[in-house]
Amino acid sequence: MAARLPSWAWVTGLTAGATAAVIALAVQADRGPHPTASSAARPSATASAPAGAHPSAKPKTPAVPALPAGSGTGRRIVYSLGEKRVWLVDAAGKVARSFPVWPGTVAPRPGSYSITLRTQSLTGSDGTAVEHIMYFNKVSGVSIAFSNALDGASPPPANGKKLGAVRLNKQNGSALWDFGAKGTTVAVVS
Structure with a gap:
């Protein structure tokens, strides 16, 4: 007659087998592709992470050059000749938007x-x-003058013409138009 195994032996054996299977699946999952969250699924800025959680790495966005020193105060448009860039600055002195421009031949x-x-x-x-x-x-x-081409293109070479246009893309042209009413200060820096 065969000896019967006690129930604790069966439970121990099944638990050990289940643990081994879970470990094998975890190792296999770790080697596979990892999903990434879309920007729509990100929590809002007011959401807080659970205690002990580590923030996830954020995608790097190109750094916008800092607002040039000595560009004035208050609400203004700042145009840097050297950086070929414009900053839209609100009344509190904060940059609302910044973008590159294509200057003409006369500055x-x-x-x-x-x-x-x-x-x-x-x-x-x-x-x-x-x-x-x-x-x-x-x-x-x-x-x-600031302007944008209707077709959104950057200007072609001037071919010796004297041009004073400071061109920008269509989206930035609309933003500048909305920001810069008649009388708005334009601070030009080197």
């Missing part, structure tokens, strides 16, 4: 100006259909 001197004229659309002196034209200076008879 304003560093200083403080203001938007003197706004024109919804026209054909630029380079023959490009532009919109959101915001004039703020004149150099040697050439008007200096």
Whole structure:
């Protein structure tokens, strides 16, 4: 007659087998692809992580250059000749938006100006259909103005023409148009 195993032996054997299976599955899962959360699934800024949780790595976004020192105070448009960039600064002095621009061949001197004229659309002196034209200076008879091409393209080379257009892409052109009413300060820095 065969000896019967006690129930604790069966439970121990089954528990050991189940534990081995779970460990094997965990190792296999760790070697496979890992899902990533979409931006829509991220918690809001007010959500708090559980105690002991480690924050997940965030994707790196390109760093926006800092607002140039000496660019004035208050609500203004800051245009850096050297950085070929514009910053929209709110009344509290915080940057609301920043973006690159494509300057023309004639540049304003560093200083403080203001938007003197706004024109919804026209054909630029380079023959490009532009919109959101915001004039703020004149150099040697050439008007200096922000604008964006209707087709969203960057300007072609000037071919020896004197152009004062400071061009930007269509989305940024709309943002600048909404921000810069007539009289808005334009701080030009080197």
